[in-house]
Amino acid sequence: MASSQVQIVQTRAFEDQKPGTSGLRKPVDTFQQKGYAENFIQAIHTAVPELSDGMAVVGGDGRYYMTDVVQKIIGISAANGVKKLIVGKDGIFSTPAISAVVRKTKANGAFILTASHNPGGPKGDFGIKFNSSNGGPAVEAVTGQIYQISKHITEYKICPDIKVDISKVGCHTFDVDGRQFEVEVIDPVSDYVDLMKELFDFESIRNLLAGSKTRSPLKIIINCLNGVTGPYAKRILCDELGAPESSVVNCIPLEDFGGKLHPDPNLTYASDLVDVMNSGVHDFGAAFDGDGDRNMILGKNGFFVTPSDSVSVIGDNYKAIPYFVKSGIKGFARSMPTGRALDRVAKALNVEMFEVPTGWKFFGNLMDAGRLSLCGEESFGTGSDHIREKDGIWACLAWLAILAYRKASVEDVIRDHWKRYGRTFFQRYDYEQVPAEGAKEMMSVLESSLSLATKSKEISAASASFVLEYTDNFSYTDPIDGSVAKNQGIRLQFTNGSRIIFRLSGTGSVGATVRIYFECYEDQPERFDDDITSIMKPLVDLALKVSDLQKYTGRNEPTVIT
Incomplete structure (x- = not known):
């Protein structure tokens, strides 16, 4: 057993370490500043005392600078009294798989190294997110405390001589000032595969992909965008379910996601998949983001399934998923900006329905309280209470399970859904990297002007007029712990059922x-x-008229339309 001593390193605080919706995300060169990553990691340990004498899971999406930060986390965790770290081989670990392992091992939390769908590489982005012991993103009370500590930190503790070979599965033990510290490097895929086998009927999906005398094999194409899902998709879809090796492409996690590839599964950044599906050769297509929690589903000839429709179809067809049949449907939820297709399914099934702010952590309390089974976000996130994160591979398997159960195509399933519930048309405009002060001023002015608007007021643009039903800045009171999240998005709801949301x-x-x-x-x-x-x-x-967006941001066109 190797011995190591704790060192205390003097540092300076940084003012910009406030976690966002999913952790702290900054350009790589920001994280490479002396003490920057170390400060934030130490702030997490200080804010979460249960990590001391406890256990944590560590891994990420394979992006540039990840392995360096894994070693920093190992050294700082050792110095802060952590008993054991579970690390994915090569540092690789999808966000959903980390959530699963936290729950299986009853770990005290997890360090997830990802900037999700943001670009990677030396000039790309990096991120650190802390997940709590339920496997889900830390709640705002915890992230707020981390931020406050980071603003005043003067030192961090580290064992700089502890270096672990994370390229090989195995256990490493160290003596740290008389305490034992263990790092276990594990296969990051196996536990997740075992969990998926518990949730789905793999035999029915295998038969769907293989075909029969009366039915052709379902031809699938899965684009992992050189993110973390490659090893998971290969193991599950090819090794377990028998899909041809050629069915899974861009499946090697790369530090820059292949350079030109932007690991965001939407019609803009996953255009290669769209082009392939438009050819009509494949029956089913899916893409995932960098850390594996987002997904996009396409049918033959490029038939696009909106995230709002996807989660509502899964809810309506829950009987195709053995896990839901066994556990029952406890409730549905969606983020506030997400199209309200799921609401109509909840009403038809007489299931409790929740509308929460954007951010997966808001679903966690409902799941832990046994009131939520299925949820989704319009930003291509879908998941269930099997873990406490959205889950791209799970969503793909859910769709394959539905196709096997319904014996129908993606398009047929969606069109039947519209016939029963109507169609919720949904679109999102993203204006990325606009001046922060201009964006904040726009939102402030917009809220002030709309606060003067009255119910039944007619608001007009060049092409049409709408009658306002109400306007507000969405506020959410958690029904489980009573916490309140304010200023979550400005909503304009119209009497014809249409709505606009700014966020x-x-x-x-x-x-x-x-x-x-x-x-x-x-x-x-x-x-x-x-x-x-x-x-x-x-x-x-x-x-565009009511917000005067061009004036405040200088943009005439959105960066992305989804």
Whole structure:
């Protein structure tokens, strides 16, 4: 057993270490500043005393600088009295798999090294997120405390001579000032695969992919965008379910996600998958983000499934998933900006429905209290209470399970859903890396002007007029612990069921990201195939007029439309 001593290192505080929606995300060169990563890691240990004499899980999406930070976490954890760390081989660990391992091992938390869907590489982004003992993102009370500590930190503790070879599975033990410290490097995929086998009927999915005398094999194409999901998709879809090796592409995690690849599973950044699906060769396609918690689903000929429709279809077809059949459906939830298709399914099934702020941590309390089974976000996140994170691979398997159960195509399943519930048209405009002060001023002025608006007031743009039902800045009171989250997005709800939402995103690393969400509902089948751009144009015109977005951000066009 190797011996090591704790060193106390003097440091200076940084003012910009406030965690966003999913941890602290900054450009790589920001994290490479002397003491920057160390300060934040120490602040987590100080804010979460149960880590001392406890256990934590460590891993990330394979992006640039990750392995360096893994070693920093090992050294600082050893010095702060942690008994054991579980580390993914090569540092690799999808966010959903980390949540699963935290719950299985009853760890006291996890350090997740990812900037999710943000670009990687030396000039890309990096991030550190702390998840609590339930496997989910730390709640705001904890992240707030981490931030306060980071602003006044003067020193951190570390064992600089502890270095662990994380390229090989195995256990390493150290004597740290008379205490035993253990690092176990594990296969990051196996536990997750075992969990998926418990949730789904693999045999039915295997038969779907293999085909039969009366039915052709389902041809799938899965694009992992060189993020962390590659090893998971290969093991599950190819090794366990028998899909051809060629079914999973861009499956090697790379530090820069392949350079040109942006690990964000949407129609813009996963355009390679869209092009392949448009050819009509494959029946089912999926893409995942850098850390594996987001997903995009496509059907034959590029038929796009919106995240709002995806979660509502899964809810409506819960009987296709053995886990839900066994455990029952306790409740549904969606983030506030997400299209309200799931609400209609909840009403039909007489299931409790929750609307929460953006951020997966808000689902965790409901799940822990036994009131939530299925949830989703419009930002391509879908998941259930099997863990406390959204889960891209799980969503893909849920869809394959539904196709096997329904014996229908993706498009047929969606069109049948619209026929029963109507279609929720949904679109999001992202204005990325705009001046932060301008974005904040825009939101402030917008809220002030709308506070003067009255119910039934008519608001007009060039192409149409809408009658306002109400406007507010969304506030959420957690029904479990009573905590309140304010200023979660400015909503304009109209009497015809349409709505516009303005929100500043907390997932960017530079400047601000303004997101505008547009939603309208249609129950007339002859309108289901109308062009979404034409349908949304009146709402878009109105949003740009009332916000005066160009004035405050200098942008004439959104960076991404999803």
